[in-house]
Amino acid sequence: MEETKPGKFIKRFTIKLILWFLLIDIVIGGIILVANVSGWGEIGDTDYEAAGDAIKSFLNSIIVVNIVAIVASPLLALRSAKKKCKLTEENKKAIFKGIAIATAILAVVMAVVHVGIKNVVISAITDGTELEWSDVKEAVKDSEEFLKDNDLGMAQKELEELVDMVKVFYGRVNLYGMDWLVFVVMIGVEYVLVVKKEQEA
Numbered sequence: 658m659e660e661t662k663p664g665k666f667i668k669r670f671t672i673k674l675i676l677w678f679l680l681i682d683i684v685i686g687g688i689i690l691v692a693n694v695s696g697w698g699e700i701g702d703t704d705y706e707a708a709g710d711a712i713k714s715f716l717n718s719i720i721v722v723n724i725v726a727i728v729a730s731p732l733l734a735l736r737s738a739k740k741k742c743k744l745t746e747e748n749k750k751a752i753f754k755g756i757a758i759a760t761a762i763l764a765v766v767m768a769v770v771h772v773g774i775k776n777v778v779i780s781a782i783t784d785g786t787e788l789e790w791s792d793v794k795e796a797v798k799d800s801e802e803f804l805k806d807n808d809l810g811m812a813q814k815e816l817e818e819l820v821d822m823v824k825v826f827y828g829r830v831n832l833y834g835m836d837w838l839v840f841v842v843m844i845g846v847e848y849v850l851v852v853k854k855e856q857e858a
Contacts (some may be wrong), residue, residue, distance in 0.1 A: 667755030764840035
């Protein structure tokens with residue numbers, strides 16, 4: 658007889674959710690980290706355009722991997738749990754409540770880790786200065802306006818590349834600190850797949 662107890666479904670889902678998330682986020686993310694960082698040694702000290710492209714590529718890749726992990730892990734975990742435990746009209750609401758809590762807990766853990774990493778990066782950048790992180794955005798905006806209104810000759814292009822690099826870094830680091838919010842969307846997807854979807858007879 659096929660298992661219909663919510664507890665069994667929720668336990669299997671939670672285990673698979675964590676395993677799939679770690680596999681996708683850490684393993685693939687680690688590969689991307691190594692692949693990106695290995696080429697950074699070839700970038701010159703004043704080659705701000707290449708440095709900006711490298712930072713943009715790295716942060717974009719990490720954010721994409723995070724989002725893929727957030728989207729894929731609940732779907733794969735749900736698929737795995739459905740193979741061992743049957744969803745019915747009687748158990749689906751209890752099951753949704755359990756898997757939503759598991760997903761929310763993972764979201765909170767990810768938020769704490771990512772915001773923590775973001776804060777470490779920000780502290781390293783602003784250490785020894787009186788700048789706040791919000792001041793960086795203002796400084797970038799002021800610099801863009803200054804460069805637009807003034808011609809600095811040969812230094813113009815180099816300074817524009819430097820400002821663009823800082824601008825990209827600022828935006829991507831902030832996005833990295835908020836990518837866990839995609840989990841909120843996935844809880845909605847779980848609701849549709851578990852509660853709203855008609856179950857097979």
